[in-house]
Amino acid sequence: MTLSVLIARNQTTEMPFYLRLALDSGVKPAEISEMITHLAFYSGWGNATAAAVVAKRIFDERGIGIDQVPRAEVEPLPLNEVAEQQRAQAVEQSFGSVAPGVVQYTTDVLFHDLWLRPGLAPRDRSLVTVSALVASGQVAQIPYHLGRAMDNGLTKDEASEMLTQLAFYAGWPNVFSAMPVFKDVFAKRAA
Incomplete structure (x- = not known):
């Protein structure tokens, strides 16, 4: 989620630290590549291009080659x-x-x-999307994508914890703007 926020907000200064942390925590280079590709569509090409430059630098530093990232053409899910x-x-x-x-x-x-694209599990792809929407203040898009995330296996408790994490990286105002939308989605799904 943190990388999603940094990419969505084009915050490249902190990106090397969090890319290294993600890799050290078991996130695969292919998943990072897919996240950047995905957010090109949800946060803009410029943000994704800036993230790709930083990721390439970290991948080069770690000896991660082109063979460890997804090809453009893949067998779809x-x-x-x-x-x-x-x-x-x-x-x-x-x-x-x-x-x-x-x-x-x-x-x-x-x-x-x-x-x-199979490079990210559907649940993870949904997490990336919802995180970017919250970080960008795009609350009108959250109901569909949060619902899809929950259809893909995200629980209410996990969504709640997601907001807590996002507050530190996307800012409290963006999270407080998103909370009524999350609350509404939770209520509609519980009904």
Whole structure:
């Protein structure tokens, strides 16, 4: 989660320390690479490019080669056709007439490619996404992605602890802005 915040906020000064810590704690280079790729779409290409420069430096320092990171083309995970059809229909109905290109790329690039890459477990990919959304103050996007995270195995207690961790790295105001949204998602799932 901490790396997600640093990438989402383009905070490269602290990134070498946390990249080393992640590697020392068992996070695989492939997972870090996937996290950066994922956040290119959720936090912007510039933030991901800046993170990739720092990660390459740390990977070089550790002797981590290209063979330890995922290729661009990978065999995707299976698609949950029912859930994806519901998501795609909701997005099309809400925004298809506003920005059809964004709607199409959301389906083709994000949900039929990025989210199906096997380099991060679906639960971890969801954690990366929700962490970045909280860090960026993008609370309108949290309900869907927190729900997806919980569908992918994140528990209410883990989500709560996530907010505690994020407060220190994303700032209390971003977490306090996200807490009512988390509370609402928890309540709707409990009903």
